[in-house]
Structures are given as structure tokens and as C-alpha cells.
Amino acid sequence: MIRFTLAALFLLSLVISSCESRKSRLDHKNLIPEDELLSIITDSYLTDGLLSMPKIYLKYSPFDSISIYNHVLAQHGYSRQTMDKTMKYYFVRKPKRLIRIYDKALGILSEMESRAHKEIARSKQHIGSIWTGLDSYSFPDPTGSDSTVFDITLKKPGIYTLTATVTLFPDDQSFNPRLTAYSCHADSIETGKRNFIKPVYYIKDGKPHKYSVIFSVPPKTTLHIRGCLYDYDNHPDDWEKHLGIQNISVIYSLTE
Secondary structure: OOOOHHHHHHHHHHHHHHHHOOOOOOOOOOOOOHHHHHHHHHHHHHHHHHHOOHHHHHHHOOOOHHHHHHHHHHHOOOOHHHHHHHHHHHHHHOHHHHHHHHHHHHHHHHHHHHHHHHHHHHHHHHOOOOOOOOOOEEEOOOOOOOOOEEEEEEOOOEEEEEEEEEEEOOOOOOOOOEEEEEEEEHHHOOOOOOEEOOOEEOOEOOOEEEEEEEEEEOOOOOEEEEEEEEEOOOOOOOOOOOEEEEEEEEEEEOOO
């Protein structure tokens, strides 16, 4: 949840001071531009959030809150007097516009908070992942390498789930694009029996779809899983590819 306490008090003090000058003559010269005012309000709330963190609060506790927010203004190149004048003008002459600016600031903060939660969830998803390939793949590949082949060793008995988010675009010319994989015993990788999984075919609609396959490793067994995240039936390789693969992970879990 976003905290607003100190920032709200700071900005409220400006509004209160504007009330005292409601009857004074106000002009719109040398005011803070609206986009800069939006950034200042947003940064004030972010500062409030940072000050709620114990380590940061202890570091800046010798300073009073007004001094800290005056520093925010200085970082944007404005003085407290200019901010006072700007807030007075909006509060008296354009209060509805000021509300809209605040709404935009809250929207920006909410979007930042949402992105942060997604990044945290994404990082947690990859904790414990034994995926050995790249974090993501994109086609056409500017590096000239289009290999999505993988080979992973599964050493502990249990369940392993391979997951990836795939976006296959309508102009991709691959035929039967899919994920293919098989498992085999570690002591007979090249000559032993291969246990193929059922191919996972991709949807070609330009939207991200999450795909998963599961491998089971019996006790006292080490398996290799080999496969390709972007397999197809085209040959020769002279056609257009248009695909993205993200959020790849191989997560281990104990059998029940």
C-alpha cells in the first residue's frame, strides 16, 4: 500500500497557506509548469514512502520533514516560494485542475507499485529454478542464433515443471510450432530409451500464452531432459519467424 502521510502534510501546508491569501491578487506568471508540478507531487509521495523505511528514516531523522521536501523541490530546480505561489494559484483559480494533477500522480504511483509487485513475483518465480538457458528468446533473432535447444539434468526424485510464456504472431511462417522434449537416463544419454512427452502446440494469435510440461523423476534416478522450445516442421530454414518466449523456468517440487 502506498503511504502518503508526510507528503500529504507537506502539500496540505501549501494549500492552507493559499487559503490565507485567497483574496490576494494572484497571477500565473513564473508558475511551475504542470508536467513539472506533477513530477514534484509524485516525487513527494515517493519520498514519503522511502521515509517509512526504518534505515532511511534513521538516516534522515535529524532533518525535519519540511526540509526534506524542500530538497525535493530543489532537485527539480524550484524554490519553496515558487511552489507556494503555484499551489495558491491552482487552489484558488483552478482547483479542479489541481485535483486532476493529483489523480495523475496517484495513477503514476499505482502503476509503479503494480510494476514492482510484478517484478517481485517474477523474481520469486525464478528462485529455485534450474533452467540453464537464456532468460528469454525473440525471433527474428538479431544475433543470428535461433537455437532454443535445452539439456537439463534432473538429479533429485520428484516433480519438475517446465514453464514458458510464448507469444506467436500471426505472420510467423512456421508449420506446427511447438515445444518438444524427451527424458532419458543419465548413464545412457545417447543410446538409452527416450521417453517423449506429448508435443505442446502454440497458439498463433499474437497474444502471450503460458505453457507447461511436467517431468517425474523416480527415486535413485538421474534423468536428462532434452528438447526444443521452438520446434517446427519447416525445411529448409528459409522462412520468416516471429515469436517471443519469456518467463522460462524449471521448478522442482517433492512428490506427495
